[in-house]
Amino acid sequence: MxxxxxxxxxxxxxxxxxxxxxxxxxxxxxxxxxxxxxxSARAKAQALHDGVSEMVVSALAGGDRAEQFTSGMVNGVHYLQLVEPIKELKRDNRLEEALTLCYAVIEGAEASASRERLEPAPWHTEQAAIIHRMLGQHDREVAVLERWVEACPADRRPGSRINERLEKLRG
Structure with a gap:
């Protein structure tokens, strides 16, 4: 050993x-x-972010995954590359800026998912809902969760954390 x-x-x-x-x-x-x-936590987060960026650059360079990754681009950045910036903005209590990024990412995730006929990546929607909750914006929290459910194929909705959260909010 x-x-x-x-x-x-x-x-x-x-x-x-x-x-x-x-x-x-x-x-x-x-x-x-x-x-x-x-x-350190910050160094680990940066290493993860760098790894995601390398994966995106590699995928965009060509091959079978290029088209799939291109559909997830928002203003020249793939939505997967915005996870760490959203986390950082939340840590810094810059919630409105984090929310703006979340919605940009949601667009990219929806575009990528519709191309593949899958559900959009849920993390960004969850983060937007959390931020809306922190800001006391109940109606907007419900709206962002409903947006994900509408973009999600019907067979993938049951049992999803987003659908469960939405059901709890609707009471």
């Missing part, structure tokens, strides 16, 4: 992460002394 351990002193104290390889051969590690893993 091989073990790889990384540590970093963060403002809240020492952070350690370890990976173990149970195989018999020499493991191929993602990280090394010269390529350390992200350790």
């Amino acid at each position: 091989s073990v790889q351990i990384f540590t970093e002193l963060l403002p809240k104290g020492l952070r350690a992460e370890a990976w173990a390889s149970l195989g018999r051969g020499t493991p191929e590690w993602e990280f090394s002394r010269s390529n350390r893993p992200p350790m």
Whole structure:
């Protein structure tokens, strides 16, 4: 067994992460002394965002996925690339700006989903509903949830978190 351990002193104290390889051969590690893993929450979020951006760029470069990814573009950015910016705006309590991004993303997710005949990615709708709730905008919270349900194929609505939330709001 091989073990790889990384540590970093963060403002809240020492952070350690370890990976173990149970195989018999020499493991191929993602990280090394010269390529350390992200350790802080902010660094992990940035690494995830960078990975999504690389995936989008690769998909748009050609092949079978290019058309699918092109349909999810909003103002030159794929909707998947806006997850971390929305989270950051929410953390900074810039709720109106986060909401604006959520609605741009919802458009991209709807366009991509209608092309594939699937439900739109729900995360952005959930975030918009949460923000509307935080701002005391009950009618707008219901409206954004209804928008997702309308864009969703009927067979994919039952059991969805969005549909459940909407049902609770309708009482």
